[in-house]
Amino acid sequence: MGNSGIYVGLDIGTTSIKVIVxxxxxxxxxxxxxxxxxxxGMNRGVIVDIDKAAFAIRKAVExxxxxxxxxxxxxVAGIPANLLKIESCxxxxxxxxxxREINNQDVINVSNAASLxxxxxxxxxxxxxxxxxxxxGFDGIKDPRGMVGxxxxxxxxxxxxxxxxIHNLKRAINQAGLDxxxxVVNPLALGKTILNDGEQDFGTIVMDLGAGQTTAAVIHDHYLKYTCVEQEGxxxxxxDISVVLNTSLENAEKIKREYGYAMSSEASQDSFPVNVVGQNDPVAVSEEYLSEIIEARLEQTLxxxxxxxxxxxxxxxxxGIVITGGGAxxxxxxxxxADVFGLNTKIYSPDQMGLRHPxxxxxxxLLEYETNLSEVDILVKSAMVSTARVVPEQESNYSDEQHEGSSNAVGTTGRISQLFSRDRSSNDEKGTTAKPQETSETPKPKNSDRVDGFRKWFNDFFD
Structure with missing residues (x-):
């Protein structure tokens, strides 16, 4: 749909929080x-300490x-697919x-009925x-508004x-001073934005290789059909590197980023120094041996x-499979x-300047998904999102003072209000007895040799 305005995407991961405006x-x-x-305050992609998570969110936002x-x-916040259930309604x-023509409220009412x-x-x-x-009885309708029946x-x-x-996510965000x-379910947003039309239609697996967990989602016929979460990342x-090489977690993470390779059969025989706990001098370890450690864990997860x-x-x-996330x-x-699954595999990485890392x-x-919601999608979503609840006229008005100092990003509530304003205007033109609405101007926005190349790409994000 291409909704205009300023949008803020919030991705709360196990090891990093990313905010994009x-x-x-x-x-x-x-x-x-x-x-x-x-x-x-995170563990395996889930918030386990609200206070710590809220503080980290606030820092990323600032x-x-x-x-x-x-x-x-x-x-716009993403939510992990842990224990996600998908069923028909x-x-x-x-x-x-x-x-009378079917209007916005009718769409919301039938959505409410479907979600019961x-x-x-x-x-x-x-x-x-x-x-x-x-x-x-006439099916295949994408937007029933304006029809009679x-x-x-x-x-x-x-x-x-x-x-x-869900509660911990919203609570931490609110505690960080945000609305x-x-x-949005993370794999739903990924599937709808990183796959082309043919991939969504014929069926593709989207795999997010995160730090705390690995998430796979099946997109088919343009719908999210199945998700599974493996609690390893x-x-x-x-x-594993820390335990096998007897080094600290900090050193292990650095070694992984600088010398790691996913397939030991293709790793080099070159050695690098490792600071081992209890020894004064570093120990030489080959890249092939390091890759064997990495490969063993990855194979188990995959x-x-x-x-x-x-x-x-x-x-x-x-x-086939499209992989993304930091582990990609x-x-x-x-x-x-590709070797484990026997399927064509490729990486997705954004092409925006400064964000060219999976x-x-x-x-x-999250941003792409939200801005491409249609008016009907927004109405249906408002039926179950409490912050976007459509209420009677006298309750739905909000003043500029209430939102002063905010980013004034285009929110779901604001777009719903605009849709209902359009409904009332349309009814007035047809001579109906709709009440006049007190309108106020919507606030405007104030508001990564081949292996070496891959390693540099892998390091850029953390630097």
Whole structure:
């Protein structure tokens, strides 16, 4: 859709928090600020200490604010796919007046009806993705507004996740002094933005190689069909190196980035010094031996992911595998993934200046996903996102003073208000008895020899 305005993407990872500020004008994205800080209060992609996570988020946001020269108040946050459930949903409502055109509120009402499910107490609705609308039996409708009928139905997908993860995420962001305008499932945003139309249509596996966990998602027929999370990532490789070589975690991480290679058969015989605990002089270790340590952990992780993907038939899809995330910058990773899965494999890395590293793919995908939501997507989303709840006129007005000093990014609430303003204006033109609305001007924005090349690319992000 190309919604114009300033958007802020927040990717809270296990080892780093990335904030990207971008301005969208007529569908074109211009990154105006980036912040990246070490994470705290995180374990395997999930917030386990709200206070520490909030402090780290605040630092990353402040870094992005200085570079973008704006004050950030609202963010689009990504949520991990841990224990994510995807199921079909269907809702139906009756239209009170068959001569009245279907409007925004009808779309929200039918979305509410579709999202009514008997969920376990520990689960919460994360998102509702509309597939089609049906008006009086006529299906295949993407936008029913303006049509007339007596029965409106909606089919789609319901995404639910653990209440604890969702609550801790929102709580930490709020404690950092920020508002959450939308929560997007990470693999959903990645699949919708880093894959081309054919890959989304015929079926492709998107694999995010993170520090705390590895996430694989199946995108088919343009929908997120399946996700699985393996609780092993780059941190486990670092721990293995530390244990086997008897060196500190800090040294192990540095060694991995400077000398690591994913496939031992292609690593060199050159040696490098390692500071070993309890010894005064460094010990020489070959790059091949280091790569054997790395390869062993990666193969174990990838084999587990492969087993779960094979169980749902995902390995039969023609799109192959697209890998991203910080771990995707490890030299030789493409060859190893292709060897383990027996599928065509490639890396996705953003092409924006200063962000050409796969570790930034997730944060950018959140922005791309949010700005390309259609009006109907926004209405459906508002049915279950409490911060974007559409309320009666007298409750929905907000003043400039309430938002003074914020980034004034285009939020879901603001776009919903605009859509309802359009509905009322349209009704007035047709002579209906809609109440006049007190309007106020929407605040405007104030607000990486081949192995060596790979290693440099891998190091750039951390430097």
């Amino acid at each position: 971008a301005e969208y004008v007529k569908g074109q994205m211009n990154v105006i600020g980036v912040g990246s800080e070490r994470s705290d 870094s992005a604010e200085r570079k973008a020269n704006i004050q950030i108040q609202e963010v 269907r809702g139906m409502i009756a239209i009170s007046d068959s001569s 499910h008997n969920l376990p107490p520990e689960q919460e609705v994360v998102d509702v993705l509309p597939d089609e609308f049906i008006v009086d 007596v029965r409106l139905e909606m089919t789609g997908s319901l995404l639910t996740g653990p209440k604890t993860i 959450v305008i939308d929560v 780059g941190q486990y490789i670092t721990k 084999d587990n992911v492969k087993e779960r993907l094979a169980s749902v038939g995902a390995l039969e899809m023609p799109g 910058a490890l030299p030789g990773i493409v060859e190893l993934v 570790a930034f793919a997730q944060a950018l995908s």
